[in-house]
Amino acid sequence: MRLSQGGTVKDPWREAATVTLEPHKTIPWMIEHRLKNRPDDVCIEKKSRFGSRWLPVTISEFHTDAHRISRGLIGLGLRPGDSLAIFAATSYEWSLIDVAALSVGIVVVPIYESDSAEQIRWILEDSEVKLVITDTAAHAGLVESVRTEGLLSTVILDDDGLSSIYQAGNDVQPSVADGYRAALTSDSLATIIYTSGTTGQPKGVELTHGNFVFSTLTIMKSERELINEPGTRVLLFLPLAHIMARIVFFYGLCSKGRIGHVGGTANLIADIGTFKPTALLVVPRVMEKLYNAAEAKSGGGTKLKIFRWAMKIAEQNSRRKHHGLVFRAERLIANKLVWSKLTELLGKDCRFAVSAGAPMGKRLGHVFRGIGLTVIEAYGLTETTGPATANRPGHFVMGTVGQPIPGTAVKLSETGEVYLAGPHIMPGYHRNPEATAEVLDADGWFRTGDVGTIDKHGFLTITGRQKELIVTAGGKNVAPAVLEDKLRGHPLVSQVVVVGDQRPFVGALITVDAEMLPGWLASHELPAMGVNEAARDPEVLAALQRAIDRTNAQVSRAESIRKFTIVPGDFTEDNGLLTPSLKVKRERVLERYGALINELYEDNRKEK
Incomplete structure (x- = not known):
């Protein structure tokens, strides 16, 4: 229903809550609900190390493994309130360690695989990480290169990585972990997630156990058909460092469905074929x-x-x-x-x-x-x-x-x-x-x-x-996303950044999709060529202009793209122009290609 609200804002739109938070409602409390009611439920299917088999894991087995990992983390020197960083690809082990740490009050700090050394240094320092768990020697080496004061050790999840954590907990009594778990409340800090951001230094977002409980249980009720029905199978391939993938894992773990993990999109079609998901999380x-x-x-x-x-x-x-x-x-x-x-x-089945x-x-x-x-x-x-x-x-x-x-x-x-x-x-x-x-x-x-x-x-x-709203020299407000979203639908277009703030008209920077280019050329009976050659090819330029014309037909003339230029290369995580969730870091693009943007408007200045 709508509620009246004065001041500088319009009336809010509210939906009545279906979940109430109480101090005892924590992440382990939420997981134990399924454990107590359906202990033999298969909650996860774990991809075999070799081959394409998916091995069933019941909620009881997962709970037992998580308890062992909890004691192992305590044995490695961590206590409630300490920070643990996970620097690894999406996997069963990522989620297992996450739940194990959260269950005893350890604060989990995810690190994206694409984060730079400087970003990692900042995250380790700002959140005072004491232990890093990673999945490759290369990642471990990157951590060591920016090692911060207070970091106790780095554990590599190679063939026996989990075994070393299990062994560290052999001398830790279960009652110690149980005591830490019992002391948790819904206000206890669960995680610090550093937003990759499109500008500036990453900020650490603090989320509590109550935040996770409310979001998980609310979505389980409101999206029942999607994630909370027997037979639901969700395949995760986006980074678990991203909140959406991580919260969807909790939906699956605590509902009636099953979750599968794969560490990226390299073999996604084959993984979909063997896992047979009913739902996917995508961007x-x-x-x-x-x-x-x-x-x-x-x-x-x-x-x-x-x-x-x-x-x-x-x-x-x-x-x-x-x-x-x-x-x-x-x-x-x-x-x-x-x-x-x-x-x-x-x-x-999807x-x-x-x-x-x-x-x-x-x-x-x-x-x-x-x-x-x-x-x-x-x-x-x-x-x-x-x-x-x-x-x-x-x-x-x-x-x-x-x-x-x-x-x-x-x-x-x-x-x-x-x-x-x-x-x-x-x-x-x-x-x-x-x-x-x-x-x-x-x-x-x-x-x-x-x-x-x-x-x-x-x-x-x-x-x-x-912050991205463009105001042209003529005073016209232009929302670049409207134009960019439509243009990205063309097979030749990988990324688009619309420009024109305080300029006489709207322009666009376009990158050509190197993967799609060969097929597009073949289907149009054009000779093979690379991206740089395509950027000068009359047929390619004409096709892009037609795509822009179709886009312009849906906005006013003042909002329409008058000129475009093709940017050499593409925007990627590696070159710092995309976030891990594939959003363009607009400010960095504008800064890096400032000279190219100026060239778009050179002819206009000469005419004046």
Whole structure:
């Protein structure tokens, strides 16, 4: 319901809470609920070290292993309140160590595999990490190169890595771990997650046991069909250092479903084929890549026309635009020729993909729903312990990020900035009261920095970042995300950054997708060429201009892209231009390619 709220903000939209927090409700308490009620439930399927088998792990077995790891961590010198860093790829062991540490009050500090030495040094120092657990000697060497005062040791999870932790706990009495566990409360600090951020030094987001409990149990109730039904199987391949992957693991662990882990996307299609998920956690770029790869593989000429026709039928099927025998026949043909091949890639059992991290194009959402895969968009930040709003299966609006989850309040400032409140909001940034005060007010409202709109039913649409809003020299406000999201749907486009702040018109920096380029050239009967040559090729430039023209047709002339340039190379995590969740670090791009941006406007200055 809507509640009246005065001042500089519009009326909040609130959803009544379905979960209440009490002091005893901690992460181990939450896990033990499934353990007590269904001790023989298989909660995880662990990928075998060799081959493609998935080995079942019951909640009882997981609980026993976690207890042993808890004692091992104590044996290695950690106590409640101490910080443990996990610097490793997504895996069963990552989650096991996470739960083991949290269960005895140890604060877990995730480190992304892509973090630089300087970022790692900052994280270790700021959170006063005492133990680092990593999965490779290379990662361990990186930690040693920036070793900080107070770091006791680094454990490498090689063939016997867990064994060494188990052995460290042999002399620790179970009663010691039990005592630490009993002393936990919902206010106990659980984790410090350093936001990769698109600008500035990473800030450590503090999240409590209560934050995790509220978010996990609330989503389990509100998204029951998605994650809390017998037979639910979720495959995690995004980094567990990211809050969304980590919180989804807790959904699976504490519900009725099963979780699988893989350490990246290198063998994702094969992993999907053997695990057979019913749901995937994705970022929009993964879905865009999947669609573009399917289009490229369709070939050229007649086959490409058939692919595009089938995708048009899929979009119409989702929008329920047509009915009758003719359209039913078209669906059958489209499914046989094209749709079935796409659904085979995702696994025939996969019905849902949960998309977070950035808005996904409405058309792409309709296409996937039309072929049988419903993409559920959600919205949240590290500071909100995952989702704050979400669509629900059977109750969602395409192009929005859904309604507030129960117990959450959403409101907009006069400038359209999204404010959030609820028990899942962080208590603050680690050792950074100034930054905390900038985003959290006395009434508990969190300023997200995102700009959006709310419809009359409470569905939220994110239109961009407030700091990224472009104001042209003519005074026109332009939300770059609207243009960028549409352009990234073209198979030739890897990344886009729209520019034009205090400039006479809107321009764009574009990177060419090196993976998609060969297939696109072949399908258009063009000779093979590299990215640098493609950046000068008239056919490639004309195709990009047509994509820009289609994008411009959906906005006003003042907001339209007048000129573009192709940037050499691409934006990646390795070169510091993408975050681990594949968001562009806009400020760094603008800084690095400042000269190229100036060239976009040179002709205009000469004319003047």
